[in-house]
Amino acid sequence: MKINRYEDISTIDREAKKDYIDRHSAFIHCEASAKKGEKFKVKVKIGDEYPHPDDFDHYVAWIQLWDGEKMLSQINFSAGALGGEANQAEVDFYVVPSRKMKLTAAAFCTKHGLWHSDEKLVEVSE
Amino acid sequence: MKINRYEDISTIDREAKKDYIDRHSAFIHCEASAKKGEKFKVKVKIGDEYPHPDDFDHYVAWIQLWDGEKMLSQINFSAGALGGEANQAEVDFYVVPSRKMKLTAAAFCTKHGLWHSDEKLVEVSE
Amino acid sequence: MKINRYEDISTIDREAKKDYIDRHSAFIHCEASAKKGEKFKVKVKIGDEYPHPDDFDHYVAWIQLWDGEKMLSQINFSAGALGGEANQAEVDFYVVPSRKMKLTAAAFCTKHGLWHSDEKLVEVSE
Amino acid sequence: MKINRYEDISTIDREAKKDYIDRHSAFIHCEASAKKGEKFKVKVKIGDEYPHPDDFDHYVAWIQLWDGEKMLSQINFSAGALGGEANQAEVDFYVVPSRKMKLTAAAFCTKHGLWHSDEKLVEVSE
Numbered sequence A, B, C, D: 001m002k003i004n005r006y007e008d009i010s011t012i013d014r015e016a017k018k019d020y021i022d023r024h025s026a027f028i029h030c031e032a033s034a035k036k037g038e039k040f041k042v043k044v045k046i047g048d049e050y051p052h053p054d055d056f057d058h059y060v061a062w063i064q065l066w067d068g069e070k071m072l073s074q075i076n077f078s079a080g081a082l083g084g085e086a087n088q089a090e091v092d093f094y095v096v097p098s099r100k101m102k103l104t105a106a107a108f109c110t111k112h113g114l115w116h117s118d119e120k121l122v123e124v125s126e
Helices: A015-024 B015-024 C015-024 D015-024
Strands: A003-005 A026-029 A033-035 A040-046 A060-067 A070-077 A090-095 A101-109 A113-116 A120-125 B003-005 B026-029 B033-035 B040-046 B060-067 B070-077 B090-095 B101-109 B113-116 B120-125 C003-005 C026-029 C033-035 C040-046 C060-067 C070-077 C090-095 C101-109 C113-116 C120-125 D003-005 D026-029 D033-035 D040-046 D060-067 D070-077 D090-095 D101-109 D113-116 D120-125
Touching (some): A026 A101, A040 A060, B040 B101, C026 C101, C040 C060, C040 C101, C060 C090, C070 C090, D026 D101, D040 D101, D070 D090
Parallel strands (some): A033 A120, B003 B113
Antiparallel strands (some): A040 A090, A060 A101, A070 B070, A090 B090, A101 A120, B026 B040, B060 B070, B060 B101, B101 B113, B101 B120, C026 C040, C101 C120, D060 D070, D060 D101, D101 D120
């Protein structure tokens, strides 16, 4: 399968392409450092500036959260969970780190396939 | 399959049973009312007073969020995502309601099976 | 959430009701006995005599296979995997039993909710 | 996340590496051609010559089947569904094609991460 990757949309001219890339990209929002053994919140949102449709034949069906080669969690959405209007699929995962994390997220749009995020490093202290 | 249901543990005498029921039960934490068409946060936490193991052979593997007969979302966890120590599996779902919601959650423990939560009503206003 | 259960449709008069129940019910097709430690095929088909739509807003989204209180596997389908025409969602699971199994299946229709199958016993010999 | 890809193990000398690659690779077994609108069986097996552990801390947790950029289905396994002994995770998917398919499979091992299969073309005739 083809893997689409995040591009910095400020480097892109064409409005339609900015929109296309942004609304499919998974953005990881979390602190840059965590305490070992303590619960740590990792928000993943699909789209930063643009919303994505939530139509039956076109929606974000799932998001996976990875730490390096290990998948931590996967959330599946039903079409219509965002009310059927364009919005940004969103979830807060809670994980407990034991060492430095290299977080990435993958998201699947039922029309435009698989998207892999950039990596987000989280330092973990005792 | 057997379906285990929430019981109010304040009515239970035996400490081990209180612990057993509480640590497997899904608790829905959200506002009692929402605005139609606006994103609404629904936290689900497994256990209110007691933690659940996060061992490879004994952990909470998934949580489903339902509105009446419709499943809105399902999150799957990998063993060890909570660091391998007893804790409370937790997730924040974000949904956009269009009418009154009757939320329930289901959770699956790899050793102690399927647990259905109580229903939580959410009024939805224009 | 409401749990719909299989009913023997030969006991039902109304054609529309026969159709409604049959096309949502999970049927487990497998041998009545298995060898301990050997791979064993368990087919699950949704509907026995009637097909179910595979529309974007109305399809069978997942099937779970359970052995007693333990979930063995869950398969999720994308809308349209059956070509968008009415058909019977189908999957062959492969499991390796170590003792007598009490198999049940659950299926979720995006319009008509959750359906639990009858239990199917599988004897397991050395 | 790192994506591991299939390599032809006949080109590999070291026995441990042959084993490592083979037992994590998803192999798609199906006919080379299908009839448009008819149900078509696609077997996916993890490993061709070597088995993979089914330990609680080391097992194949899921397999996805893709047609080009579209995910058709995902199956999740519970640890122990293969009896806790080394074996080959296996599933038969049933899909209904409407045009030529470019099938790939992805598999996730809880210890050795994500593996993408080779592409398998399926011609589809009227």
